Every structure is written in C-alpha cells, then in structure tokens.
Amino acid sequence: MTTASIRRGYHVIKTILHFGLDDLIPKHKKPWYFAIVRNSLFWVRNKHKTKSPAERLKLAMQDLGPVYIKLGQMLSTRRDLLDDEWAYQLAMLQDRVPPFDSALAREAIEAELGAPIATYFDDFNDTPLASASISQVHTATLKSNGKAVVLKVLRPNVEQQILADLQLMTQTANLLETLLGDGNRLRPAEVIEDYRTTILGELNLKLEALNAIKLRNNFLGSNSLYVPFVYEEHSYQRLMVMERIYGIPVSDTEALRAQGTNFKLLAERGVELFFTQVFRDNFFHADMHPGNIFISREHPDDPFYIGLDCGIMGTLTEVDKRYLAENFLAFFNRDYHRIAQLYIESGWVSEHTDIIAFEQAVKVVCEPMFNKPLDEISFGHVLLELFRTARHFDIVVQPQLVLLEKTLLYIEGLGRQLYPQLDLWQTAKPFLENWMSEQVGPKAMFNKVKSNAPFWADKLPEFPELIYDNLKLGRKLLGTQQQMLDKYLRYQQKSHKSNYLLITSAVLLICGTILFTQIVTLWPAYTCIGAGILIWAIGWRSRPKNRKF
C-alpha cells in the first residue's frame, strides 16, 4: 500500500464519518474498538444529522469525486438491491468536473501519437470543448482530409486514481460483508466487482473506438442513429480521434422545439433503436445518459439520434434475450403464470422457487399497472418491479441485465420527455412479436438450418466415412449385445433350476423332520432327509456363479 492510497483511504473514511454513514452499521455489528478508533483517529462528527441516510450517501459520493459518483449512478439502477429513496437520491448524482491544464492534454496526446500534434492536426484548440470525469475533449482539423475532428484524451493519472479507489472499495466491501453477515441482500463485494468491470472498460479508449466502429456499422444507412466516424489509425488506449458532430444535445428541448423537431417520431425512434440494438444486434449502448445523445440539425421533420461515448456496451446471452422478450409479451398478455415460469426457466430465480407464491407476487406487482392508460406504462419500471419482487425469491441478477434495465429506463425517460404521450407498447409490440416469431416456428427453423448450412457443407465430405464407421461400430455393438443376451438367458435357466432344487430339498427336509417325530418306523424319515440333503447339495452346486453379462 502506497502513502497516496493510505492518504486517500483516510480521506474516504473521514468523508464517510463526516456524513454519518457509519450509523448505517447496526450497533451490535460494530467491533468493540470501533468507537475508540473513530474518536482517536478521526475527529469528525456527523454534521448532517437532519438529512436522511440516503441523502447523506449521495452527498458523500458527490464529495468523493468521479469514481464514487459513477458508482452511485450505477447503483441507482440496482432496484433489486436498493429501496426507492436510496435509488432516487443516487440517481441525482451529477458529475461536473473542472477541465485540466491543456498543456497536460497536449503532452498526453503527443505521447500516444508518438509525434507532435502538428504532424497530423491543424487548429488544435487548447480550450477544451468538454471536460468529463474520465476524459477531456479538444477540437482540431485532420491534416490528411481537412475534416473537423475531436480528440478525446484520458485525464492524467486517472487510471491510478481509479485503481486505487477500486482497491479501497473492494477492501471496504469485503469488510462490510463481514460486518453485515451473509444474510444481507446488498452484496457489496459483488456490486463493486460489477463496477470494476464497467469502469475499467471506460479506461481503454481503443476499446471504445472499436465499440463505436461496430455500432456505427450496425446502423449504417439507418434513419434512427448516427455514430461519428472513428479514425482508428489515430486511436490508442489513452486517445481517440473521431469526426466532430454538431448536433443539439437531447436535453436542450428549447433548441429542438425552435428548429421544429418532430418529437413524436423522435421518441418512437428512440424505442425502436433500443429494441433493434438489443434484439437484432445484441450489442447495445449501455451509457445512454443525455450527455451522450445528440439530435441531428438537418431535416428536423425526420430527426435522428447521434450517439457518443461507446465505452460501456452490453450484450445478452441468447437465452436471456429470448426470456426477456417473452417476459414483455407475457406481461402485456397479463399471463402472470408464464412470467413466473420464465423467471424459473431462465435461471434468474432458483428452480426450487414456490411458483404459485411467485406468480401471486408477480400479479400483485403487475395488475395495478394495467389500471393506467397504456401510454403511461413503463417497460423499465415493469422490469424493475419484477426484479424487485424476485428479490424476495433470491433472484440472481446478471450484470448485463442490470445494464439493460438502466438503458431501458434512460430511453423511456428520454422518450417521454420528448413526447409525453409516447405509447411504448404500440411502438415495441410489433417489433417484439416479429422477433419472437423469428425465434420459434417454421421460419425460425428454416433460419437455423440456413445459418448452420456452412457447418454442414464443411462436414459433408466426411459423411461416407462416418457412416461406414458407425455401421461397423453398430454391427460390433449388435454382436456384443447378442452375447450378453445369451449369457443372461443361461444365467436365468441355471438360476431357475437351482431354485427349484433348493425348494424341493427344503420340502423333503421338512417332511423328513415331521416323519421323524410322528411315526415309529424311521426309514421313511431317513430317506426323506437323505434325499433332501442330496438334492440341496446338487441345487447349491448348480447355482449360477457369475452375475456379470
């Protein structure tokens, strides 16, 4: 552990105590030395007693900076773990970060390019276009084609800071897990592990560049999403160069209204975009907060989205995807039994779950939603409520599903903000039904055969040899089976014969004993006993010896 990380650890603990978050640990779980350490090393009192614990957590995270703010934002979507008030407070976290010195930005860019900025770019602007928690964005012109570009560069030492914070978070989470015991549902270690994967993904701009290229290719020629062109040859782990876009931020409703944007179409395209990414491409943008979404200026009557920041992308397994689609359809068909069944079949909840009790719980959650008009029903909330209900049945939420839930909530929030009467179901239903019909039924079977055709074409030349080998093996197996059958029949015959002799000998011995006690002449008794012993000996000897066939 370095001095810097000890200092950071001290600061984090001080902030936790400053906001009285230690009150959240039940008294009986605190070790005996807790109060001594607290009072001798940290001279801080909880100065926010009047605020709720959830608000205090939000303020502490805000104070601790970008890594904690991002963690809080991620946590706000874990409705399967958190209650409403906590999720609400954490969702309000905003990362406003002052820019860093442009000299440092230049230095970092040139280190990645391995050459002065002027080798490849003209008009590099020292005043950043934007400054975010992890990176800073500068504008320039690409020398080779004269096009306007932006250079996104990571903040200096951001990796070290994040890694140090993550290490500390992991240690704290493990400590909390020990203090709170096994039975707690917060699972801090698991939450931090998920977060680690997400945030480390954001630290590699080369990866982000590749994600952006893939997403752009998925939507080439589309009328709903545009992803700026990425200059892969100038993209590295700490630097990414891409086409500059001039869209209107999606949150700037005033500007959108002023240019006469068709809000209904835009909102519907948002929903369509989400379902296309999840179900058609299985590659969805999972960080769709308003800062990353812009709207085209051209043709406001036929608007499209411009997507930035492809650091966090999600994919679902084929199984999860299918269950998710069925889940939505079952919900809108009010088939609660099917929903309960789907949760069990997919493995999201344990197979030992009491399906009747779970179905009842699902019904309690879903039924009131149907009292609302369809244009007020939220997919995100349905999913969220279902996950929350499943919490009582020990749901294991996959991180990818959490990403999806978060994205869905963003998209819906956005859609409703743009066009409050948006009927999600009307927009999504045809898409989902069409997709489902492609997954099951004759069309799906035909598609599967079609997609497996190259495999079979590859294997076809091996067929005659395989058939010959199998026939040979089959004949051999048949011979072995016949031998085993013969052995078994012989065993049965021997066993019947021996049983018959042993029973006869028993009868003779019993008769002999009775005669011996009842009549005066003894020779019939002796004959019976003698014959019984003889037959027993023959029967015993003729027992089948080997039971193996």
Ligand SMILES: Nc1ncnc2c1ncn2[C@@H]1O[C@H](COP(=O)(O)OP(=O)(O)OP(=O)(O)O)[C@@H](O)[C@H]1O
């Ligand atoms: N291609 C571009 N053209 C114009 N502006 C851009 C472009 N890329 C990024 N920006 C501006 O820079 C801002 C930050 O970019 P981006 O969201 O990619 O950074 P980030 O560090 O990943 O931020 P976040 O905190 O959202 O993770 C954007 O909100 C946008 O204003």
